[in-house]
Structures are given as structure tokens and as C-alpha cells.
Amino acid sequence: MTLLVSLILPLLALWLWWPVTSLSKRQRRWHIGVTLALALIGLSFATLWRMDVFEYAVEAWIQLVFGWVLAMFIILLAFLVLRTLGWLVSRFAPRTSLWATLWHGKRMNQSASVLIVVLATLGIWNGLKPPQVRERELVVPQLPVELDGVRVAVLADLHVSPVKRTWRTQRIVDAVMAAKPDIIVLPGDMVDGEVTDTAAFVEPLAKLAAPHGVWVAPGNHEYYHGYKQWMAHFRGMGLGVLENQTARLSINGRTLAVSGVGDLAALRPSSYMRGGLAPDLPAVIAAAKGSDAHILLAHQPKQARDAAATGAFNLQISGHTHGGHMLGFDRWVVAPANHGYVRGEYRVKDMKLFVSSGAGQWDGFTARLGVPSSIDVLVLKRGAAGSR
Incomplete structure (x- = not known):
């Protein structure tokens, strides 16, 4: 399972930013790098947890951080599927070239990324409160x-x-x-x-x-x-x-x-x-x-x-x-x-x-x-x- 996740999370980082228009090569590398680093943080915590070398008092907090990153990427996957479907519809429907551009626009995807982090953090808060x-x-x-x-x-x-x-x-x-x-x-x-x-x-x-x-x-x-x-x-x-x-x-x-x-x-x-x-x-x-x-x-x-x-x-x-x-x-x-x-x-x-x-x-x-x-x-x- 950990191996499967380790393959999927980096692919999601590429899927998010590679098609985005209005990004220079440097900006695209930076955006992909930040998202990929977040994915690797989650995978690193998963590896630490699976190594089973820490006391459970530490391991439980490691699991929590991994779960936070995993929640972000689950929400990200849902967004990417919707973005792709929206782009396909707008691409082939008449008089919707503006929407086709919007789906892969820089502002749309930057805003979605911020929202995903906020939603995942809110989700952790909701889960921990009594x-x-x-x-x-x-x-x-x-x-x-x-x-x-x-x-x-x-x-x-x-x-x-x-x-x-x-x-x-x-x-x-x-x-x-x-x-x-x-x-x-x-x-x-x-x-x-x-x-x-x-x-x-x-x-x-x-x-x-x-x-x-x-x-x-x-x-x-x-x-x-x-x-x-x-x-x-x-x-x-x-x-x-x-x-x-x-x-x-x-x-x-x-x-x-x-x-x-x-x-x-x-x-x-x-x-x-x-x-x-x-x-x-x-x-x-x-x-x-x-x-x-x-x-x-x-x-x-x-x-x-x-x-x-x-x-x-x-x-x-x-x-x-x-x-x-x-x-x-x-x-x-x-x-x-x-x-x-x-x-x-x-x-x-x-x-x-x-x-x-x-x-x-x-x-x-x-x-x-x-x-x-x-x-x-x-x-x-x-x-x-x-x-x-």
C-alpha cells in the first residue's frame, strides 16, 4: 500500500501543474517542486511509521501528519478529475474556448491548491474535536x-x-x-x-x-x-x-x-x-x-x-x-x-x-x-x- 501511494502522489503533483498555462518554465518547476515536496513529506512520515522504531506516543503524531498530507492528495485527486472533465467539456463544446483556458489557468489552480490545504487542515480539526x-x-x-x-x-x-x-x-x-x-x-x-x-x-x-x-x-x-x-x-x-x-x-x-x-x-x-x-x-x-x-x-x-x-x-x-x-x-x-x-x-x-x-x-x-x-x-x- 505504501509503495502504491509513493507512486501516485508524485504523479498527482505533475498532473496538477504540468498542463497549467501562463507558467514560465521556472514557475512550473517551482510549483511542481513545492507540491512534490509536500507529497514526499507525507511519504517520509509513512516510512517512519512503517519502520516501527519509535514509541507509539511519537508514532501516533507521525500518523497524524501523514493523514493530513493524504487528505490533501485525496481532495487534490477529486479536483483533478473534475478539472479534466470540465476541460474536456469546454474544449469540445461550442463557444467555450475561454472556459477551456480557465480550467488550466494559473489563478484557478493556485486558488484550488490553497483551498485544498485549508480543507485538509479543517478536516483534521473536525476529526480531533470532541x-x-x-x-x-x-x-x-x-x-x-x-x-x-x-x-x-x-x-x-x-x-x-x-x-x-x-x-x-x-x-x-x-x-x-x-x-x-x-x-x-x-x-x-x-x-x-x-x-x-x-x-x-x-x-x-x-x-x-x-x-x-x-x-x-x-x-x-x-x-x-x-x-x-x-x-x-x-x-x-x-x-x-x-x-x-x-x-x-x-x-x-x-x-x-x-x-x-x-x-x-x-x-x-x-x-x-x-x-x-x-x-x-x-x-x-x-x-x-x-x-x-x-x-x-x-x-x-x-x-x-x-x-x-x-x-x-x-x-x-x-x-x-x-x-x-x-x-x-x-x-x-x-x-x-x-x-x-x-x-x-x-x-x-x-x-x-x-x-x-x-x-x-x-x-x-x-x-x-x-x-x-x-x-x-x-x-x-x-x-x-x-x-x-
């Missing part, structure tokens, strides 16, 4: 009337790290507690870094409390940073860790099962894996037998098709996509990589799927534009099997 609470009603098929109105707070993809420090985690905890949920769930990717690197920054999570518990399911990033140690640490904090396990909750005389399964990343192990377990749907289905409703915590929304096919779940809550990060990028890149699920609610056979935009994101790609992070509070509402 999320807001977003409350919504969610109609759940076959939900018993006694469970109508149950409030579920979703904290997906916190990605707590040495960059996103204790104060941010505390702000999130305060916001969740102010929302007064009945249940709190954390469907994966709570942390980045080993326990020794990041434990101090997750401590506020120990203050999370709800009448029917706080429940955690693993995500792929826990698998990269010492899975067993993190699961033990979360248990020590008083969080209910569900590793292909089920909690049976008694609410208003009904039994609500909340199950957490392992992440799909375990099915394609890599050199970055540091433990983890594969999802086991049959195990949690058996454990929830006889319950009146069943919520599945599965980090990746791609689990939804298999879960829905069992007919055993009313609702799946997932994260992983970060809502797609940026408008356009969400629908054209992130959604196709996740069976079309990117954020919000979906109907999958007789099961409802909710995909959270996440309360954080990985430092290596933190940018958010038009897709804010969120603390989701789901107010479960009764719905018939055929409702949509």
Missing part, C-alpha cells in the same frame, strides 16, 4: 412493547491514542452521562497503541455507567495493539467485555440479549495482528436463546448479511466506517468496501442495522469533511416485522 450527542429514534422490527423507548448510547471508534488524550475522553464521557442512556455500547476500535501507551487516556471510560450496563465488543484495532491485554484492562475498568458472549438483561419484565462478537479482521490475519478472535454467531445465538429481543454488537457492518440470514437478531450496531470521513469519499470509496453500508440505518432482511459515524477515528486518517463524528443515542421504538 463529538456531539446525536439522538434519534430507531424502529426495531419485533421489538416488544415493554422495550419501546429504551435508550442506547453508542460509542463507536473512539480510537483513543496519545494524540486524542484524556481531556477528550472525559468530554465524551460527560456528554454520554448527560444523555442518561439505559444501556451504553462500545462496538469496537476503542483504542490505538498498547496498554502501556494509551491506558492513561482511556481511564475516564471507567466512569461510564448505565442502569443496564456498559458493553464492549472488539474491533480490528484492538487486534493490532495487544488484544488480550486490552480486554483484560477493560474488564479491570468495570466494562462488560463481550468476546463472542451474550449479556441477558431484564428490562420491564422482558429479556433483552446484548451480544458482542469478534471482528472479521481475524479471518485475514496479517503481520500487524497482535491477537484477536474470529466472530462466532452460533455461540451468541445459543447463549441468547429464549430472549425477547437480541442486539448484536459487531464492529464491521459487513457482518450484517450473515447476521440477518440467521433470523436471530433484531438489531445490529456497528462502526468501523467512520461514516465515510468526507462527502463523496463516503459513497464512492467507503460504502463499496463495506457492502454499501456507510452510516445511519439500513434494513437487512428482517433485521435493522445501525452504522455509527463514530466518536473518533484512527490518527492515520483523521480528516472529516461534511461527516461529523458523533455520540449516537438510539431511542428504540417498536416496529412490526414488515415495517421499513
Whole structure:
């Protein structure tokens, strides 16, 4: 992946400036040189990160700078595609020679370059600032009337790290507690870094409390940073860790099962894996037998098709996509990589799927534009099997 990026970024620098009119040879070399230098900065930081020679407290900041440069070049690629299409249309349409010149004009491309840097920087700011609470009603098929109105707070993809420090985690905890949920769930990717690197920054999570518990399911990033140690640490904090396990909750005389399964990343192990377990749907289905409703915590929304096919779940809550990060990028890149699920609610056979935009994101790609992070509070509402 790093090799592919290292080939693409310099090509984008050439694509941006080589066709631009009204530039002298010296100006063209200078513009290409500056853009190429920015690309090489990103690649240099990616190389430093992949060398794995720094403590994670340093590595996390290296990832953040790489993500900032990567965001710039993703936006640049979108601009170049639009510029090329606009130039082609204006080139072959009648009486549009002025527009043909404009698309490759110096001022247009200089202004676009400045805007791209500003947008990428704004995206990083949006990604790092604490999320807001977003409350919504969610109609759940076959939900018993006694469970109508149950409030579920979703904290997906916190990605707590040495960059996103204790104060941010505390702000999130305060916001969740102010929302007064009945249940709190954390469907994966709570942390980045080993326990020794990041434990101090997750401590506020120990203050999370709800009448029917706080429940955690693993995500792929826990698998990269010492899975067993993190699961033990979360248990020590008083969080209910569900590793292909089920909690049976008694609410208003009904039994609500909340199950957490392992992440799909375990099915394609890599050199970055540091433990983890594969999802086991049959195990949690058996454990929830006889319950009146069943919520599945599965980090990746791609689990939804298999879960829905069992007919055993009313609702799946997932994260992983970060809502797609940026408008356009969400629908054209992130959604196709996740069976079309990117954020919000979906109907999958007789099961409802909710995909959270996440309360954080990985430092290596933190940018958010038009897709804010969120603390989701789901107010479960009764719905018939055929409702949509």
C-alpha cells in the first residue's frame, strides 16, 4: 500500500501543474517542486511509521501528519478529475474556448491548491474535536412493547491514542452521562497503541455507567495493539467485555440479549495482528436463546448479511466506517468496501442495522469533511416485522 501511494502522489503533483498555462518554465518547476515536496513529506512520515522504531506516543503524531498530507492528495485527486472533465467539456463544446483556458489557468489552480490545504487542515480539526450527542429514534422490527423507548448510547471508534488524550475522553464521557442512556455500547476500535501507551487516556471510560450496563465488543484495532491485554484492562475498568458472549438483561419484565462478537479482521490475519478472535454467531445465538429481543454488537457492518440470514437478531450496531470521513469519499470509496453500508440505518432482511459515524477515528486518517463524528443515542421504538 505504501509503495502504491509513493507512486501516485508524485504523479498527482505533475498532473496538477504540468498542463497549467501562463507558467514560465521556472514557475512550473517551482510549483511542481513545492507540491512534490509536500507529497514526499507525507511519504517520509509513512516510512517512519512503517519502520516501527519509535514509541507509539511519537508514532501516533507521525500518523497524524501523514493523514493530513493524504487528505490533501485525496481532495487534490477529486479536483483533478473534475478539472479534466470540465476541460474536456469546454474544449469540445461550442463557444467555450475561454472556459477551456480557465480550467488550466494559473489563478484557478493556485486558488484550488490553497483551498485544498485549508480543507485538509479543517478536516483534521473536525476529526480531533470532541463529538456531539446525536439522538434519534430507531424502529426495531419485533421489538416488544415493554422495550419501546429504551435508550442506547453508542460509542463507536473512539480510537483513543496519545494524540486524542484524556481531556477528550472525559468530554465524551460527560456528554454520554448527560444523555442518561439505559444501556451504553462500545462496538469496537476503542483504542490505538498498547496498554502501556494509551491506558492513561482511556481511564475516564471507567466512569461510564448505565442502569443496564456498559458493553464492549472488539474491533480490528484492538487486534493490532495487544488484544488480550486490552480486554483484560477493560474488564479491570468495570466494562462488560463481550468476546463472542451474550449479556441477558431484564428490562420491564422482558429479556433483552446484548451480544458482542469478534471482528472479521481475524479471518485475514496479517503481520500487524497482535491477537484477536474470529466472530462466532452460533455461540451468541445459543447463549441468547429464549430472549425477547437480541442486539448484536459487531464492529464491521459487513457482518450484517450473515447476521440477518440467521433470523436471530433484531438489531445490529456497528462502526468501523467512520461514516465515510468526507462527502463523496463516503459513497464512492467507503460504502463499496463495506457492502454499501456507510452510516445511519439500513434494513437487512428482517433485521435493522445501525452504522455509527463514530466518536473518533484512527490518527492515520483523521480528516472529516461534511461527516461529523458523533455520540449516537438510539431511542428504540417498536416496529412490526414488515415495517421499513
